[in-house]
Amino acid sequence: MKEEKIEVVEDKTGESIVTKRELKGFWDNFIYWFAVVTSLLHLWYNSFGILPELRLNAIHYGMMLFMGFLIYPLSVKKAKETFKIDIVLAFLALTAALYLLLFEEALNLRNQEVNTYDMVAASVALLLLLEITRRTTGWTIPIIALFFIMYALFLGKYLGGLWNFPGVSVSRFLYRMYFAPDGIFGSVTTISSTFVFLFVLFSSFMVRSGAGDFILKLAISLFGHTVGGPAKMAIFASAFMGTVSGSAVANAVGTGSITIPLMKKMGYKPKFAAAVETAASTGGQLMPPIMGAGAFIMAQWTQVSYTKIVMISIVPAIMYFLSVGFFVHLEAQKYNLRRIPKDELPKFKEVFKEGWQFFIPIVVLVTLLMMNYTPTFSASIGILSVVISSWFNKKTAMKIKDILDSLALGAKNMVNTAIVLMCSGIVVGVVLLVGMGIKFSILISDWAQGNLFLAIIFVALVSLILGMGLPVTASYIVLAVLAAPLLESLMLKDYFINVLNMPAETLKDPNIIAGLKAMVPPDIAVGALLSAHLLIFWYSQDANVTPPVALVAYAAAGIAGSKPFETAMESWKLAKGLYLIPLMFIYDPAILFFGPIDRTIENIITGTIGLLILAIFFEGYFLKYLNWLERIIYAVIGILLIWPERVSNYVGIVGFIVITIFVYLSAKKLKKGTVQ
Structure with missing residues (x-):
């Protein structure tokens, strides 16, 4: 042989x-x-x-x-x-x-x-x-x-x-x-063998059919000529790729091989170019409908439909990508980076004409999910629709060989994720066997003294430590089984105290709060449950961007030729929405559409403006280079706007208008002096 x-x-x-x-x-x-x-x-x-x-x-x-x-x-x-x-x-x-x-x-x-x-x-x-x-x-x-x-x-x-x-x-x-x-x-293995496997397979069919190339061309045609165009392309492409990909690393490597060299060519520093791709690719895991394996686990454990989780996750995901976009735009303005000439870019109409059929599987998948079909059925039909829609264009038409290649690629791509999930099943099994989740909740509750904000900080620190050695999905599984019940209980604690007038002394034990859960209206209970799990899911993503171990950042640094640790630090700065947006929905789930619609709209608007203002603080630039006093004022205003409370939001809006007028006049004066 x-x-x-x-x-x-x-x-x-x-x-x-x-x-x-x-x-x-x-x-x-x-x-x-x-x-x-x-x-x-x-x-x-x-x-x-x-x-x-x-x-x-x-x-x-x-x-x-x-x-x-x-x-x-x-x-x-x-x-x-x-x-x-x-x-x-x-x-x-x-x-x-x-x-x-x-x-x-x-x-x-x-x-x-x-x-x-x-x-x-x-x-x-x-x-x-x-x-x-x-x-x-x-x-x-x-x-x-x-x-x-x-x-x-x-x-x-x-x-x-x-x-x-x-x-x-x-x-x-x-x-x-x-x-x-x-x-x-x-x-956990059930989730791997059903939902996750089929969505990974769906992603493989999309990639094999040419959807990945189409997404990149579409991003280039849409944003290439704008200020900071290549970086905005990376954000758009990664957000779109997040709808068909279950891996932040694959996202960064796939889109970054094109966007990072373009960003460097337009004047972005290598570490910033790699950081943009890292932050955007990490956000791809937050973008419905796939959201990595975590969303399927969340649906299984919370017994809330996968469709519901997908729908409430859309707005926070968009806000995250906008927050990264704010950094990109400010960076481009700060260094006056040049744009890509339009004659060097593909035309949108031509790109769309060549690949419009790639939208069909996404529409089919989302529509079936919204019609309350199971994720497995939706993914199966979605895979079939990829093949059929590819035949609408001779250049992308999938042949038998392409279909077989997609089947093989899907199973091979699943191996790593499946093994992580199955081994995590050992941890989950032991936690359930010995009652460790209750013990962990009591411990964190004692440390935090029943304070929700302190509990969130402890959870964030544990998430960061776990992220140094665990992949995102494993980190979410461990944290969710240990900490989600505690966060949910502390959120409900305010309801018992403020609405039902229960004495705070009787609600120190999270187990007591859990026992009283039946007294809470369903929408409030579900809002607390999903907010707790989503916060943990979002914080688990910090393993991708936070040093000393930042897997996606290191992959992007390899493409950009930048130093891995510096790239990770820059990524950590750009991905601040990863930490801030969960605070918004944990303190007021209205942003997840639990509550009055007017409050939902207010939170989305003020929260988005707050993210912009905090980006201004971190970049130190808005119309002009800001001094430290101006930056600190912007930081305070940004916090007031992000905090989901009407009075603080209104104060923040007024403060933003006042400081922005002052900065505008100051920038105009500086510009006039320069011209003279």
């Missing part, structure tokens, strides 16, 4: 940048067709087939790990030498999945009494999952998962006070992790 060629390349399509094995020859063809079958199988059982959830997730586990062990080598330096070991591990993963399919019924007949073979199969499944997670994301997630496992088995009994836990037997633990619906084949 001819010796196979094995190369090692960087994989930037998932939630992390890792080294993967590039197969050639027989194994490349084998993985290709295995991936095609994997996608077809997922399409089948998400559309027509009926399988028990546990079995469906076992199949998903086996297929994802099989591809993972072949694609991601045991040793990067010895990828060729360790390939035989990886083949054995790949088939062992299939065997671990097959065991559950064949012997689950026998376990039920024994009244869930596990035997030696069950324990061996469960142990192998766990160990293989931890190993493949190490290969695809690094050591952090496996170490965290191992800590949770040790806590449940024996570590908890050595801890005192709130964190003491007597421990569970090994057999009971393995049963909960392998056979029960709250382990590695539990709800």
Whole structure:
């Protein structure tokens, strides 16, 4: 048999940048067709087939790990030498999945009494999952998962006070992790094998059909000639790509390879160009309808429809992109950057004529979601609509080979995300097993002394720490299961005190507040629930932009040729909306359309102006270079406008008008003096 060629390349399509094995020859063809079958199988059982959830997730586990062990080598330096070991591990993963399919019924007949073979199969499944997670994301997630496992088995009994836990037997633990619906084949894996897989597949079809190139050309034609045009192109393209992509890294690499060189050409500093792409690509994960894997998990855990989550997320996402745009515009004006001549840009009409059909799948997907069809059905029809709409233009018409390539690409792109989600299932399973979520809520509540703002700061700090080692989705999962109930309770606390006149002393324990939740009107309760989860979801994104570990920033820095840490710091500045906008809807969910419509409109308008003013403060420029006193005044006004309270908003508006008139007159005087 001819010796196979094995190369090692960087994989930037998932939630992390890792080294993967590039197969050639027989194994490349084998993985290709295995991936095609994997996608077809997922399409089948998400559309027509009926399988028990546990079995469906076992199949998903086996297929994802099989591809993972072949694609991601045991040793990067010895990828060729360790390939035989990886083949054995790949088939062992299939065997671990097959065991559950064949012997689950026998376990039920024994009244869930596990035997030696069950324990061996469960142990192998766990160990293989931890190993493949190490290969695809690094050591952090496996170490965290191992800590949770040790806590449940024996570590908890050595801890005192709130964190003491007597421990569970090994057999009971393995049963909960392998056979029960709250382990590695539990709800988190269900989200991976259904919603997330189909939307990743939808994204692969869109990219393969040429939608990515069309989005970039459209952005260039729309914004290329404006002030700061290339940077605004990056924002628009990343926002649009966010509707079809589930990965901030892939977004940054895909659009940044074009927009970053253009920004540098127009005069932007390399680190700023990379930072714009980073901030915009991060925002792509907040942009409906896909919003990464987090939105699907949120829908599953909150029991609020995915459509509802998508609809309330549109306005905050647009506000975020506007906040990045404000920085871009001010930067361009500050340095008087030149525009791209119109004759060097593609014409909008020609671009739109060539690719208008790419809007059809997006419209189909959003329409079906709004009509309350399930996300899986909507995604399946959306995939079909990508193929059909591509035939409206001979240049983009997808042939059989293109369809097969899209199926293979979707399954391969899913491997990294699926493994992250499944390993996160270990953490979620242990948290549910030992009641750690309640303990964490009590701890943070004690630290914050029942103060919502302090609790948010603690959650933000924990999110930042988790983001140093965890991908965005894993960070959201861990924080949501630990902190969301606390934030929800503290939001409802104000309702009990101010509306129901309950004494604050009786509401110190978040568990008491949770028990009183039935007394809260449904719209207020749902508003608090979604606001808490959305804040955590937004704050989990800071792992992309915040040093010392800022994955997307480092990917963009590689394209721009800038220093990674400096790029991350610049990205952190541009992405301030990531931290500020959640404060707006956590203190008044009206911005999420929970409450009077007039208040919703007011919050959107004043909040957007506030974001502009804070961008002025950070840039130190508005019509002219600002001194520190002027910047501080703008900062105070920006905070007043962002804070969702009418009196502060009105004071902020008046203050903005006064200081802007003063700055305008000052700038006019300076300009006149310069001319003379």
